[in-house]
Amino acid sequence: MYRIIKAEELAANIYLMDVEAPRVAKSCQPGQFVIVRMDAEGERIPLTICDYDGEKGTVTIVFQVVGAATEMMRSLKAGDSFQDFVGPLGCPSEFVNEDMQALKEKKILFVAGGLGTAPVYPQVKWLHERGIDADVIVGAKTKDLLIMEEEMKAVAGNLYVTTDDGSYGRSGMVTKVIEDLIESEGKSYDVCVAIGPMIMMKFVCLTTKKYELPTVVSMNPIMVDGTGMCGACRLTVDGEVKFACVDGPEFDGHKVDFDQAMKRQQMYKTKEGRDYLKAKEGDTHHGGCGNCG
Amino acid sequence: MEADVLKKVPVREQDAKVRATNFEEVCLGYDKEEAMCEATRCINCKNAQCIKGCPVAINIPGFIEKVKEGDIAAAYQIISESSALPAVCGRVCPQESQCEGKCIRGIKGEPVSIGKLERFVADWARENGVKPEGASEKKGKKVAVIGSGPAGLTCAGDLAKMGYEVTIFEALHEPGGVLVYGIPEFRLPKQDVVAKEIENVKSLGVKIETNVVVGKSVTIDELMEDEGFDAVFIGSGAGLPKFMGIPGEQALGVFSANEYLTRSNLMKAFDETSNTPIMRGKKVAVVGGGNVAMDAARTALRLGAEVHIVYRRSEEELPARVEEVHHAKEEGIIFDLLTNPTEILADENGWVSGMKCVRMELGEPDASGRRRPVVIEGSEFLMEVDTVIMSLGTSPNPLISSTTKGLEVNKYKCIVAEEDFGATTKEGVYAGGDAVTGAATVILAMGAGKAAAKGIDEYLSK
Numbered sequence: 015m016y017r018i019i020k021a022e023e024l025a026a027n028i029y030l031m032d033v034e035a036p037r038v039a040k041s042c043q044p045g046q047f048v049i050v051r052m053d054a055e056g057e058r059i060p061l062t063i064c065d066y067d068g069e070k071g072t073v074t075i076v077f078q079v080v081g082a083a084t085e086m087m088r089s090l091k092a093g094d095s096f097q098d099f100v101g102p103l104g105c106p107s108e109f110v111n112e113d114m115q116a117l118k119e120k121k122i123l124f125v126a127g128g129l130g131t132a133p134v135y136p137q138v139k140w141l142h143e144r145g146i147d148a149d150v151i152v153g154a155k156t157k158d159l160l161i162m163e164e165e166m167k168a169v170a171g172n173l174y175v176t177t178d179d180g181s182y183g184r185s186g187m188v189t190k191v192i193e194d195l196i197e198s199e200g201k202s203y204d205v206c207v208a209i210g211p212m213i214m215m216k217f218v219c220l221t222t223k224k225y226e227l228p229t230v231v232s233m234n235p236i237m238v239d240g241t242g243m244c245g246a247c248r249l250t251v252d253g254e255v256k257f258a259c260v261d262g263p264e265f266d267g268h269k270v271d272f273d274q275a276m277k278r279q280q281m282y283k284t285k286e287g288r289d290y291l292k293a294k295e296g297d298t299h300h301g302g303c304g305n306c307g
Numbered sequence: 308m309e310a311d312v313l314k315k316v317p318v319r320e321q322d323a324k325v326r327a328t329n330f331e332e333v334c335l336g337y338d339k340e341e342a343m344c345e346a347t348r349c350i351n352c353k354n355a356q357c358i359k360g361c362p363v364a365i366n367i368p369g370f371i372e373k374v375k376e377g378d379i380a381a382a383y384q385i386i387s388e389s390s391a392l393p394a395v396c397g398r399v400c401p402q403e404s405q406c407e408g409k410c411i412r413g414i415k416g417e418p419v420s421i422g423k424l425e426r427f428v429a430d431w432a433r434e435n436g437v438k439p440e441g442a443s444e445k446k447g448k449k450v451a452v453i454g455s456g457p458a459g460l461t462c463a464g465d466l467a468k469m470g471y472e473v474t475i476f477e478a479l480h481e482p483g484g485v486l487v488y489g490i491p492e493f494r495l496p497k498q499d500v501v502a503k504e505i506e507n508v509k510s511l512g513v514k515i516e517t518n519v520v521v522g523k524s525v526t527i528d529e530l531m532e533d534e535g536f537d538a539v540f541i542g543s544g545a546g547l548p549k550f551m552g553i554p555g556e557q558a559l560g561v562f563s564a565n566e567y568l569t570r571s572n573l574m575k576a577f578d579e580t581s582n583t584p585i586m587r588g589k590k591v592a593v594v595g596g597g598n599v600a601m602d603a604a605r606t607a608l609r610l611g612a613e614v615h616i617v618y619r620r621s622e623e624e625l626p627a628r629v630e631e632v633h634h635a636k637e638e639g640i641i642f643d644l645l646t647n648p649t650e651i652l653a654d655e656n657g658w659v660s661g662m663k664c665v666r667m668e669l670g671e672p673d674a675s676g677r678r679r680p681v682v683i684e685g686s687e688f689l690m691e692v693d694t695v696i697m698s699l700g701t702s703p704n705p706l707i708s709s710t711t712k713g714l715e716v717n718k719y720k721c722i723v724a725e726e727d728f729g730a731t732t733k734e735g736v737y738a739g740g741d742a743v744t745g746a747a748t749v750i751l752a753m754g755a756g757k758a759a760a761k762g763i764d765e766y767l768s769k
């Protein structure tokens with residue numbers, strides 16, 4: 015069992031938890047993820063790593079309530095435990111193994127959308143601890159859904175916050191901020207790392223392509239085991255089939271087939287969405303989920 | 308009852324029509340009377356060929372003799388000397404090509420039903436609380452075993468019996484490897500059989516730590532340098548699924564057999580109340596002809612589908628066990644042989660709507676000795692299906708080999724290990740099972756686990 019040390023709601027439906035998992039905490043690097051199971055009957059859910067402390071033996075996860083499983087997970091409190099907590103899975107971010115001198119000369123732009131702010135944080139922090147300050151764009155739908163602003167500010171070079179509805183920071187999508195920074199604010203970058211909803215990553219890639227700015231994205235498709243066994247997380251990168259869990263999760267965003275990846279993500283959405291709606295609406299559930307009349 | 312010397316005592320099975328709709332075990336096994344009767348067919352050869360056919364060299368005439376006498380507990384201890392998983396092997400070993408394939412009785416008539424006898428003995432021991440005997444002395448040395456499948460469990464069990472302190476590291480949340488994620492409930496019950504055999508291994512003193520992905524959570528070097536393990540056995544299996552590389556393979560409703568079976572077996576998705584979803588197709592094509600293909604097909608059938616096995620060679624070349632093919636046919640699986648998919652078609656939402664196939668004929672024998680399938684010109688046709696399950700074999704996972712210095716792999720990513728005792732190119736590290744051979748059988752993996760236990764014992768006794 016893996017004990018929860020801290021649990022808090024960061025924003026509506028977004029939760030942060032510190033979990034005791036010494037093996038994972040000790041081996042963790044930026045870019046990796048974990049899989050958790052709430053109880054003996056639970057689904058295996060891949061989750062983003064937001065921070066880790068090898069000495070304390072804790073890993074910080076952040077998740078958003080999107081379906082039946084995460085709906086149950088939100089009820090967990092400090093002192094409760096996860097049945098299973100396995101990781102770190104996937105490859106670390108490429109820069110972790112890069113030559114430090116070369117890395118220090120690079121100008122890096124991070125683009126985080128919504129929950130994507132969580133996995134971007136350990137990357138920016140890792141660089142900051144090595145004296146590299148990267149610029150970070152954080153986008154949220156609205157002010158209330160913005161997470162980890164203070165934490166990010168502490169480790170980022172420049173932090174640009176934008177909300178889709180203009181309720182906080184700049185106004186508009188993250189892609190507009192990229193364009194503004196490069197076209198009218200005199201910025202230039204050598205590499206961009208974009209993490210967020212697939213649709214956001216797709217449009218960030220279309221934008222950075224214009225500037226021939228190499229862009230890394232982190233793919234979070236459906237997966238079961240997370241160790242390369244099931245192949246559910248396969249996606250096409252540069253015409254080749256890759257498994258996000260072992261070959262990624264980070265890939266060259268300009269080579270990822272996003273349309274296919276987004277379609278594949280729908281595979282169980284209908285069922286999970288249906289279960290969720292059913293649970294939510296109980297006896298009053300009469301259609302609306304797209305499956306019952 | 309009296310035995311017919313030429314024929315096996317028939318074993319009771321669930322009726323094909325009934326079992327096609329449930330996940331209960333197909334074969335019901337012998338009772339004591341049937342087992343004792345079948346045992347009388349064994350002529351207790353001096354130079355027993357059956358033992359030579361067994362990858363773990365069980366003293367077969369010895370245990371059968373005890374069954375004949377009705378002393379099942381003694382029979383169990385004889386099997387346990389050689390095998391940690393008799394209830395599993397009695398169910399899934401290809402006896403027809405191993406022990407039973409060598410049985411003298413088989414020259415004229417049917418061989419002794421060794422597999423069913425082994426199964427009976429193991430089931431009886433479990434039901435009567437008989438456990439394998441552990442070590443009397445401790446060696447004071449630690450061995451790490453990676454993977455809790457057949458190879459790992461066997462190696463761990465043997466080492467524990469020799470007195471070593473053994474910890475198994477398992478990547479998934481449940482121990483058992485392919486026994487829990489791969490082989491379906493109706494062939495190998497998880498709670499009653501697999502979990503109990505794992506309990507037996509644990510009762511020998513073996514510790515099992517789940518949720519540890521060696522290569523990610525911890526490396527082999529760290530296990531040896533920081534955690535004090537004196538030797539390591541790698542039995543991590545061959546988990547990476549292969550795909551055909553044909554157009555449309557990323558469509559929704561195309562699965563690897565691994566994914567399909569893992570959802571159903573490990574995550575219990577066949578049960579409506581499971582939290583893990585599985586696609587319940589109406590018409591399913593399973594591409595491939597091995598045991599895994601049969602398992603996937605029979606699972607899909609039980610989930611309510613019309614199921615077709617699509618295989619590019621003929622029935623004679625089907626790599627699956629004859630018994631599995633026979634069971635699949637009885638249950639109503641349709642075999643589309645000499646057929647090969649060329650493209651998977653999807654509807655406007657990306658879901659599978661059909662599969663383009665060509666007919667094949669057999670040409671000259673190829674490198675594997677089997678006749679090479681050749682496309683018949685102009686034979687293309689469309690098979691209407693909504694689900695495609697690719698069961699084309701698996702290859703070893705590079706997670707361990709890529710993170711362990713000095714561990715050599717071959718071009719198929721299989722770990723290079725010396726045949727007799729499983730020594731790898733790294734000192735103190737042994738390997739066996741599918742991680743070395745590529746996808747093979749449960750019993751061959753157990754044989755390799757056993758050999759490596761001997762190798763490790765020798766290495767640590769130096």
